Amino acid sequence: MSRPYIARIDGEKLHRRTFDVLVLGGGIAGLTAAISAARRWRVGLLTKAGFDDTATFLAQGGIAAALGESDSPDLHFEDTVKAGAGLCDEKAVRVLVDEGPDRVRELMEVCPHFDRVDGEIVLGREGAHSVARVVHAGGDATGSEVSSALAEAARLGSRVQLYEDEFVIDLLTLDGRCVGALSMSLDDGQLTLNTAMVTVLATGGAGQVYGRTTNPTVATGDGIAMAYRAGAAIRDLEFVQFHPTGLAVEGQETVLLITEALRGEGAYLRNEAGERFMVGKDPRAELAARDVVVRAMVAEMRREKSDHVYLDARHLDAEMLAQRFPTVSAGLAQHGLHLATDLIPVAPVCHYFIGGVMTDVWGRSTVPGLYASGECSSTGVHGANRLASNSLLEGLVFSDRVVRDLDRYIGSLGEDVRRLRFALPESAPAAQDGADAAAARRALTATMLQWAGVVRDGNGLKVAIRELRRLNSELAFGRMGVAEYETLNLLTLGTQIAKSALLREESRGVHLREDFPTRDDERWRRHITLRLPPAQREGPA
Ligand SMILES: Cc1cc2nc3c(=O)[nH]c(=O)nc-3n(C[C@H](O)[C@H](O)[C@H](O)COP(=O)(O)OP(=O)(O)OC[C@H]3O[C@@H](n4cnc5c(N)ncnc54)[C@H](O)[C@@H]3O)c2cc1C
Structure with a gap:
């Protein structure tokens, strides 16, 4: 039986590397898993860019964990499940909140720069958290x-x-069974077969599907798409979190995120008329859950026929703003804006992928030998709406669990697995000329933004699916490079997002359908899971 690969190999010689554990990705999830696994196993970590080119590197607000005296894992559990709008996997959330504090304390030993006052760790407050519980550095x-x-x-x-x-x-x-990954050096194009007993996918999210995103350029959903091709179940793809406060000015490659922690410190949201429109919409006003804030913002923007509302921090202490928000302040200064003196134009922006490769509480995907952790995974902790600052925590907690499960999995393998010889199926020869990957990608992101973005409806989603099918059918690439591979991956993700969003005929969490504006627990308190049809999967179904 042959399964789909996108790799094209035109007869060149392949390098080979062998590891016990192969980790894909160099953000918090990949690095945590690799460092811990290397205490016992031979570990290789591959990343398509440097370690400073990750979503992890861009994170601002911090990491949520029940460390404060007035806090407890039970409270953190309640807040997470409430934000998740009926779709959290409660077993996974229990793991997250119970194991989180210890993982964060361990991280503090590696990273000594967490903010403290008089030796005490400082805890920040963010949307939909009932107490201050976010550590930051x-x-x-x-x-x-x-x-x-x-x-x-x-x-x-x-x-x-x-x-x-x-x-x-x-x-x-x-x-x-997953036995490793094929990679390509970006220096010289050399292809390498990396074989391993275990592969840990930690390739992050897919914000680039929408073009306009807070995510780094590496966030093209490669890992989720390759896991799908390898036969893994992927889940909850319709739940794409749009962050309420992306900077709404032209000319940004990656949209500057204005952290929620600013609203935690007391910043307001105002419409064009200067009104605090969140007051009266939710008892927590600007600190309501992200989906609640996004809905209200979209309604205001439509009513006022504007493409943004404003964040107002002018009433807060200027010195505190500069000290507490140096990254945001520096980013705004590049656009001539200042927190202490200006209203900051903001609009919802694609920010976080809740869905991904379905795993159990040990990070195991449905393909033996393949684990997933971090943003590329769907552990179920976020339900239909991620609670702020729970994602770095998820990477820490579940990468630790993956490593704890390795003994069991590797122990269950026979000796012959170490002598593994793997050959890729032959690929068809490439055409000389091919489609333009950059143009295809522009068409894809425009389609996703217009028809499958923050607010959706059935007709628009059908247009999106039709457009993406057309794009797919016209895509015959010549020489394959990163741009071509990424475009194919983005197309896979875009198509699955639009299909799942069309199926889910309700509004829940971050999934907003204009034609189905309410939550429908009777029909939809369940997940949408996608998997290649059995005939296209390899091995036992
Ligand atoms: C601006 C911003 C602010 C945020 N703030 C917070 C916050 O305050 N708190 C919080 O909890 N979360 C925050 N998040 C979300 C959080 O940062 C991410 O969910 C988390 O860092 C994801 O970690 P990760 O290790 O899964 O992926 P990433 O950190 O994105 O790392 C992915 C890695 O995979 C590699 N990779 C991808 N594809 C391939 C491929 N084909 N081949 C090889 N390597 C590949 C990349 O090069 C990269 O090394 C924020 C996100 C953004 C964008």
């Missing part, structure tokens, strides 16, 4: 502090073999 530079510390620990203090600028094209499967 360098003010709003949590992501860069954490990634730099983890990358240094991997480089200097561990035996992980690191390969940056190595683009992973496809997962390798043998009799339905």
Whole structure:
């Protein structure tokens, strides 16, 4: 039986590398798993860019964990499940909130720059958290502090073999089991078969599906698409979180995120008329859950025929703003804007992928030998709406669990697995000239933004699916490079998002349907799971 690969190999010689554990991705999920697994196993980590080019690096607000005296895992559980709008996997949430505090304390040993006052850790308040529970570092530079510390620990203090600028094209499967991945060096185009007993997918999200996003350019959903091709179940793709406060000005490659922590410190949202439109819409006003704020913003923008509303921090202490939000302040200054003196134009922007590769509470996907952690996974902790600052925590907690499960999985394999020989199926010869990947990608992102964006309806979603099918049928690439592979992956993701969004005939969490504006628990308190048809999967179904 042959399964789909997008890798095209035109007779060139393949390099080979062999590991016990292969980790794909160098954000919080990948680095945490690799460093921990390398204490026991031979680990290789591949990433298509540097360690400072990840969503992790960009994270601002911080990491949520029940560390404060007035807090408890039970409270954190309640807040997470409430935000998740009826779709959280409560077993997974229990794991997240119970194990979170210890994982964060361990991270603090690796990353010493978490903010403290008089030796006490400072806890920030964010939307839909009932207490202050978000630890941060360098003010709003949590992501860069954490990634730099983890990358240094991997480089200097561990035996992980690191390969940056190595683009992973496809997962390798043998009799339905994942046995590694095919990668391409971005320096010289060399293809390498990386075989391993276990592969940990930690490739992050897919914000680039919408073009306008807070996500880094690497966020093209490669991991989710390759897992799907390898036969893994993917889940909840319709739940794409749009962050309420992306900077709404022209000329940004990656949209500057204005962290929720600013509203936590007391900043307001105002419409063109200067009114605080969240007051009266939700008892928590500007600190309501993200989906509630986004809905209200979209309604205001439509009513006022505007493409933004405003964030107002002018009444807050200027010194505090500069100290607590250096990243946001520097980003705004590039556009001539200042928190202490200006109204900041903001609009919802694609921010986070709740869906991904379906896993159990040990990070196991439905394909043996393939684990997933971080934003590329769907552990079920976020339900239909992620609670702010729970995603870095998810990467920490579930990567630790993946490593704890390795003994069991590797122990269950026979000796012959170490002598694995793997050959990729032959691919058809490439045409000389092919479609223009950049043009196809522009068409894809425009379609997704227009027809499958923050507010959806059935007719628009049908247009999106039709357009994406047409694009797909016209795409015959000549030479295959990163741009071509990424475009194919984005197309897979876009199509599955639109299909799932069309199926879900209700509004729930971050999924907003104009034609089905209410939540329908009777029909839809369930997940949408997608998997290749059995005839296209390899090995036992
Ligand atoms: C601007 C911004 C602010 C945020 N703020 C917060 C916050 O305050 N708190 C919070 O909890 N969450 C926050 N988030 C979300 C959070 O940062 C991410 O969900 C989390 O960092 C994801 O970590 P990850 O390890 O799964 O993926 P990432 O950190 O995105 O890393 C993905 C890795 O996979 C690699 N990769 C991808 N495809 C391939 C391929 N084909 N081949 C090889 N390598 C590949 C990439 O190069 C990268 O190394 C924020 C996100 C953004 C964008």
